[in-house]
Amino acid sequence: MFISSAFAQTAPAAAAGGDMMSSLTGMLPLVLMFVVLYFVMIRPQMKRQKEQRAMVDALAKGDEVATSGGLLGKISDLNEQFLFLEVASGVVVQVQRGAVLQVLPKGTVTTK
Numbered sequence: 632m633f634i635s636s637a638f639a640q641t642a643p644a645a646a647a648g649g650d651m652m653s654s655l656t657g658m659l660p661l662v663l664m665f666v667v668l669y670f671v672m673i674r675p676q677m678k679r680q681k682e683q684r685a686m687v688d689a690l691a692k693g694d695e696v697a698t699s700g701g702l703l704g705k706i707s708d709l710n711e712q713f714l715f716l717e718v719a720s721g722v723v724v725q726v727q728r729g730a731v732l733q734v735l736p737k738g739t740v741t742t743k
Contacts, residue, residue, distance in 0.1 A: 687728050690714065695735040698726055703740050 690696070694706045696716070704716030707723055714731065716724045 686734060687731055690728065690731065690734070695737060695740040696731045697733050697735055698730045699732050700726075700730065702726065703735070705740055 690706060690709060692706055692709060695704070696706060696714070697703050698716070702716060702718055702724060704718040704724065706714050707717045708715040709728070712728060713725050714728055716726055718724055
């Protein structure tokens with residue numbers, strides 16, 4: 632008596648190409664986040680790895696180096712995978728090439 636009948640209304644027809652545009656706009660933030668992530672994190676990391684690899688490949692006998700374990704020494708011999716560091720007079724330690732963090736300036740390491 633007091634309640635009137637309710638009828639469902641039909642949705643208006645979508646414009647042609649509207650679905651394509653909305654899907655592109657939905658993916659735009661994801662694409663922008665990937666681009667920013669690449670330039671802020673991935674690219675600098677790859678650059679550092681390339682520099683580290685070049686430094687390790689350029690090691691030569693007589694270079695003074697610091698290792699990731701904190702050893703300082705002069706390279707007395709080296710091969711494909713390992714270095715032989717002289718950490719003190721007559722004390723030679725074998726370490727992996729990848730453990731070298733940096734090449735020090737000549738005269739930094741003094742052996743007694």
